[in-house]
Amino acid sequence: MPQRKNDVLQGTLALLVLRTLDSNPRLHGYAITTRIQQASGDLLRVEEGSLYPALHRMEQQGWLRSEWGTTDKNREARFYSITAKGRKQLVAEQETWANLTEGVGRVLRTV
Amino acid sequence: MSWLRRVLNTVRSSRTQDEIERELSFHIAERVDDLRARGLSEEEALRRARQQFGSTLAQRDRTRDADVSLSLDDLLRNVRHACRALLRTPGFAITVVLTLALGMGANTAVFSMIDAVLLRSLPFPDADRLVRLTEITETSGEITTAAVRLYDWDRLATTFTAITNYVTEPVSDTTGVEPEMARRATVGPRFLDVVGIRPALGRGFTAREHRMGGESAVLISDRYWNRRFGRDPNVLARTVRMVDRSYAIVGVMPASFGFPSDDIDWWVPQFGDAPWTQNRQFKGFFGVGRLAPGVTLDLARRDLARVQAQLATQYPRTDSQLRPQVTPLKDALVGSVRASLWLLFGSVSVLLLIACVNIAALLLARGAQRRHEVAVRYALGASRRSVALQLLTESAVLALVGAVAGIAVAAVISRAFRVLAPTLPRLTDVSIDGRVLIYTLASTVTVAVLCGLVPAFRSSRTPTLRSSTGRAQLSARQPLQWLLVGVQVALSVTLLATAALLVRSLDKLSRVDTGFEPANVLTFRVSGAFGEEREYIRTVERINRTLDELAQQPGIEATATTLSLPGLPGGVAEEFRLVELNRDAPITAQLRAVSPSYFDVLRIPVLEGELCRRPTDEHGTTEVMVNRAFASRYVRDRSAVGLHIAARSPDRIAGIVGDVREIGIDREPVPTVYHCFSAATPIPLYLARTHGDPRAAIDPIRSTLRRLEPLRSVYDFVPLEQEIDNAYAQNRLRTVVLVSFALTALSLACLGVYGTLSYAVSLRRWEIGLRIALGSSRMGIVKQFLVLGLRVVCSAVAVGLVMSLAFARGLSSMLFEISPTDPATLGGVTLLVIAVAAVAVLVPATRAAVRAPAHVLRAE
Numbered sequence: 001m002p003q004r005k006n007d008v009l010q011g012t013l014a015l016l017v018l019r020t021l022d023s024n025p026r027l028h029g030y031a032i033t034t035r036i037q038q039a040s041g042d043l044l045r046v047e048e049g050s051l052y053p054a055l056h057r058m059e060q061q062g063w064l065r066s067e068w069g070t071t072d073k074n075r076e077a078r079f080y081s082i083t084a085k086g087r088k089q090l091v092a093e094q095e096t097w098a099n100l101t102e103g104v105g106r107v108l109r110t111v
Numbered sequence: 112m113s114w115l116r117r118v119l120n121t122v123r124s125s126r127t128q129d130e131i132e133r134e135l136s137f138h139i140a141e142r143v144d145d146l147r148a149r150g151l152s153e154e155e156a157l158r159r160a161r162q163q164f165g166s167t168l169a170q171r172d173r174t175r176d177a178d179v180s181l182s183l184d185d186l187l188r189n190v191r192h193a194c195r196a197l198l199r200t201p202g203f204a205i206t207v208v209l210t211l212a213l214g215m216g217a218n219t220a221v222f223s224m225i226d227a228v229l230l231r232s233l234p235f236p237d238a239d240r241l242v243r244l245t246e247i248t249e250t251s252g253e254i255t256t257a258a259v260r261l262y263d264w265d266r267l268a269t270t271f272t273a274i275t276n277y278v279t280e281p282v283s284d285t286t287g288v289e290p291e292m293a294r295r296a297t298v299g300p301r302f303l304d305v306v307g308i309r310p311a312l313g314r315g316f317t318a319r320e321h322r323m324g325g326e327s328a329v330l331i332s333d334r335y336w337n338r339r340f341g342r343d344p345n346v347l348a349r350t351v352r353m354v355d356r357s358y359a360i361v362g363v364m365p366a367s368f369g370f371p372s373d374d375i376d377w378w379v380p381q382f383g384d385a386p387w388t389q390n391r392q393f394k395g396f397f398g399v400g401r402l403a404p405g406v407t408l409d410l411a412r413r414d415l416a417r418v419q420a421q422l423a424t425q426y427p428r429t430d431s432q433l434r435p436q437v438t439p440l441k442d443a444l445v446g447s448v449r450a451s452l453w454l455l456f457g458s459v460s461v462l463l464l465i466a467c468v469n470i471a472a473l474l475l476a477r478g479a480q481r482r483h484e485v486a487v488r489y490a491l492g493a494s495r496r497s498v499a500l501q502l503l504t505e506s507a508v509l510a511l512v513g514a515v516a517g518i519a520v521a522a523v524i525s526r527a528f529r530v531l532a533p534t535l536p537r538l539t540d541v542s543i544d545g546r547v548l549i550y551t552l553a554s555t556v557t558v559a560v561l562c563g564l565v566p567a568f569r570s571s572r573t574p575t576l577r578s579s580t581g582r583a584q585l586s587a588r589q590p591l592q593w594l595l596v597g598v599q600v601a602l603s604v605t606l607l608a609t610a611a612l613l614v615r616s617l618d619k620l621s622r623v624d625t626g627f628e629p630a631n632v633l634t635f636r637v638s639g640a641f642g643e644e645r646e647y648i649r650t651v652e653r654i655n656r657t658l659d660e661l662a663q664q665p666g667i668e669a670t671a672t673t674l675s676l677p678g679l680p681g682g683v684a685e686e687f688r689l690v691e692l693n694r695d696a697p698i699t700a701q702l703r704a705v706s707p708s709y710f711d712v713l714r715i716p717v718l719e720g721e722l723c724r725r726p727t728d729e730h731g732t733t734e735v736m737v738n739r740a741f742a743s744r745y746v747r748d749r750s751a752v753g754l755h756i757a758a759r760s761p762d763r764i765a766g767i768v769g770d771v772r773e774i775g776i777d778r779e780p781v782p783t784v785y786h787c788f789s790a791a792t793p794i795p796l797y798l799a800r801t802h803g804d805p806r807a808a809i810d811p812i813r814s815t816l817r818r819l820e821p822l823r824s825v826y827d828f829v830p831l832e833q834e835i836d837n838a839y840a841q842n843r844l845r846t847v848v849l850v851s852f853a854l855t856a857l858s859l860a861c862l863g864v865y866g867t868l869s870y871a872v873s874l875r876r877w878e879i880g881l882r883i884a885l886g887s888s889r890m891g892i893v894k895q896f897l898v899l900g901l902r903v904v905c906s907a908v909a910v911g912l913v914m915s916l917a918f919a920r921g922l923s924s925m926l927f928e929i930s931p932t933d934p935a936t937l938g939g940v941t942l943l944v945i946a947v948a949a950v951a952v953l954v955p956a957t958r959a960a961v962r963a964p965a966h967v968l969r970a971e
Binding site: 049076 | 131137138142144
């Protein structure tokens, strides 16, 4: 039986997070997971276990910045937004991704 | 600034951790809300949310790991872990800590001495610019010079800010009811300019006060101000009395000031126009100068040589044969102690090195025992770095605990040093202060790295669990361990050889025939001063009267005076001429001024001629005594008795006395001329030969002098034997300390040999058991391990001997009548080390063979 995985592919999580934050200026971690899920039409599910380490790592890289704030439901949450450096990174990652899918697609088509 | 954040995160990791937890629980709360919105019950929603999220704890840690690479937490965890691991094996921990405490304690103590005596500058402003000025002549070597010459140097030299002179003498302080001894320094003009210190109260001396017949003036020390005047703020209106004269107090020196020595009470002005300061041959003045800013030592030396050349043409008779000598004041004060201190420091560092090697070996063995633990940690995903770091933390914890204990040990050792070597210069400066603690800290780090690095590297090299059970993979040869043992043995051989040479020197010194009998002789002084009598003959009469009266006292057999004690280092060589022998070559001999009774008091035999008579005029005698060395070297074909010897005025040689080790019991007797004059100075040293314990004569002497000279103080009562002992206390201390270091080193090395071989045996006990079971001879097995151990020991001993020979030259100046390569000593040391090491080898080797093979095999 073939394995079906709809968890986000390793290495693409950063791309998805950056893309999500690029169009939504200020989101908390939970909102990021739901946005990705929604935007993919429930095809992709962010593995929650890897989200927060990834967010913190990206913040260390300077792609994101974060601050504490309150949600509509008046809960304390940490909100993330993309930085200029993050936007550059997004462009680069999109290119990589395009190249990857193009390459994989060609292989699948020709072989 | 992500790196800054990282750093900040490291420091405030607890806050970050809290934040991470809040962020994660928010996530779960939102998820629960969503699930409930889809109609799940609250408990079900919570359960599903948690399940989906996984372990919060693991999440938290992983998130935090993204934040910080090496956090304080990790360090604390490592330390906690290390403490726990060490507490599990208290025997090991205590052994290591004690070894380090002793090693680092001794090291810190010696360093504190080096720091105080050699490294720290003297307590004066720009103290490195202060120099001692002396003169060197062909015949007498380096000696103090004449005051007038120092005045000339000050006037003519351009490279000095100022040059001054001083002499110190104990005087009788009659300010109070009872006469007391006060230490007085008579200082030249510009003294305060040279030392760079102003009086804390009052002023320095005026030019008039530096002239004969000028106003009397005295500067007093802070200690004396306290002792005598209770810190009276109006002390400047008061006077002190010396014998029968008053001196106006013009100032009080600061408490920190103590030059030429810490015990000076009074500084009084030198009279620049007095006959004794204007005499170019009256060489008893200490010169000290301050170099001008920017002037190097070399420049000052050349400048002074130029000045002296000028003086030589002006005063050819007195000034042409001498060269000025410029020495940094600190070097001049520290002198001979330098070599001893570095020797001690070197050996104590070698000892610490041995201790480190020992601990490294212990850690290695421990690492081998912990293979299983390490392998488990690898299996659980630990990185090699984190395992090595963990092991290094253990040695760091050990080093730190050892250092703290070591500082306590150092404090004890320091105190012992003070008691054992009271003559050490600048001893009062020795303390365990910030600088010393920084040194200890630095050595702690070094020790932790030395001890821990190799074992940590080694022990973290076993990445699979299998090796913990695969016995065959354990190398029983352990070349690294044996190398460490070899290093220990070699270093301890070097230390032992040094110690043994010093011991043999000391032994020879104690057996040497000095030519005189120091037992039952008491030495003391009676206060007095130049210029206290209008005519010097009064002083001569006073001293002779004192000698005669004291000799009448019960319990006292004879009394004498001398300028310097026999058997103590020091002495002045002078140039003489024998009037009757027309020889060109000058005669040099030690000149000592003694009363005629000196030879009787010290039991020095008169070999030929007769004893000189006591002179009664104020210039001293016209008769001298010479020793046998003088007679046999300079007067070969006739008797020396009756000849005339001339330095300034011709003196008749009245007799020849036996050779005495006058200038130090470690020096061969040299040709000596005894000037028979009991009052060469107003404050000669008195010697009294007593019946029985010399200390019993102290009270009779005091009471006699109270009756005879009520205004004078009597002080410095010390038996002659003890004086000589004290003069060589530094030798003895050095030897005692070095012997204890060497023996400690030897025992550490033997422990190393024993431990390593025991371990090798324990690793191979199964193999041994099997071999015995199969019929191998037990002797064969003992022999096998004996050879293994002794081979290492013997090659290490050879290396150690080579190292000793390499260091031998540096040692030779500290040895007495023994060569630094003395074969008997080195041979003895070799035998001792091999014998002791053989025992350390034999025990585990024998134990290997006597175990019942069945027992061993069953245990496996």
